[in-house]
Amino acid sequence: DAGVIQSPRHEVTEMGQEVTLRCKPISGHNSLFWYRQTMMRGLELLIYFNNNVPIDDSGMPEDRFSAKMPNASFSTLKIQPSEPRDSAVYFCASSLEGGWEQYFGPGTRLTVT
Amino acid sequence: GQQVMQIPQYQHVQEGEDFTTYCNSSTTLSNIQWYKQRPGGHPVFLIQLVKSGEVKKQKRLTFQFGEAKKNSSLHITATQTTDVGTYFCAGNYNQGGKLIFGQGTELSVKP
Numbered sequence: 001d002a003g004v005i006q007s008p009r010h011e012v013t014e015m016g017q018e019v020t021l022r023c024k025p026i027s028g029h030n031s032l033f034w035y036r037q038t039m040m041r042g043l044e045l046l047i048y049f050n051n052n053v054p055i056d057d058s059g060m061p062e063d064r065f066s067a068k069m070p071n072a073s074f075s076t077l078k079i080q081p082s083e084p085r086d087s088a089v090y091f092c093a094s095s096l097e098g099g100w101e102q103y104f105g106p107g108t109r110l111t112v113t
Numbered sequence: 114g115q116q117v118m119q120i121p122q123y124q125h126v127q128e129g130e131d132f133t134t135y136c137n138s139s140t141t142l143s144n145i146q147w148y149k150q151r152p153g154g155h156p157v158f159l160i161q162l163v164k165s166g167e168v169k170k171q172k173r174l175t176f177q178f179g180e181a182k183k184n185s186s187l188h189i190t191a192t193q194t195t196d197v198g199t200y201f202c203a204g205n206y207n208q209g210g211k212l213i214f215g216q217g218t219e220l221s222v223k224p
Contacts, residue, residue, distance in 0.1 A: 031210050033212075042214065042216045042217060043156070043201065043214045043217070045211065045212070045213075045214075048210060048211060050210060055210070055211075056211055091155055091156070093156075095210065097210070098210020098211075099143070099144070099205050099207070099210045099212075100161075100210075101146060101158040101161060102146075102156075102158060102212065103158065104155040104156045104157070105155065106154075106155055107155050
């Protein structure tokens, strides 16, 4: 199994630019999660999908953040416009079913200058 | 809302010493999961506890789930340098798959 795939692995951008993070979950997994990890706030759930449908987006910081899952094998997290405080590691994770063990991708380290 | 508190935040031990991290929830959990994140890596699933009072072992690691299903612990016997990393508990409140992660305990092991 390839595991959860995320791209890019590193992203450096200037404040105000649009950033798109990509995730390919493990084939056959029905649930997909986006997390943000920082030293100050730890590991935060941003949004999760069941069967491609957003279930809970209460963790999305503000309207600058949006996430989509157009099909079972692809999801994006977009930040527009980006701000320095968005700098963090963003993880995508998938699980066979909601509530089961989650498999995390390697993460995208985002730096906004 | 639901919150999972985890202590301690940091633990520094000498190789061979034991280590324990604790998680507490204010409300009853459906189940609890434990993850390990190596420095620079991503969280990796270790185990899931479901039953009240459940105890599971993985080699030197012992996981417990409280009788009231509100607390859990991870105990490592005779730590090794390979145990270095951050250990997270994650509570499931049976809300369709959402996990609430604790703040994590960062373990460092001095050889």
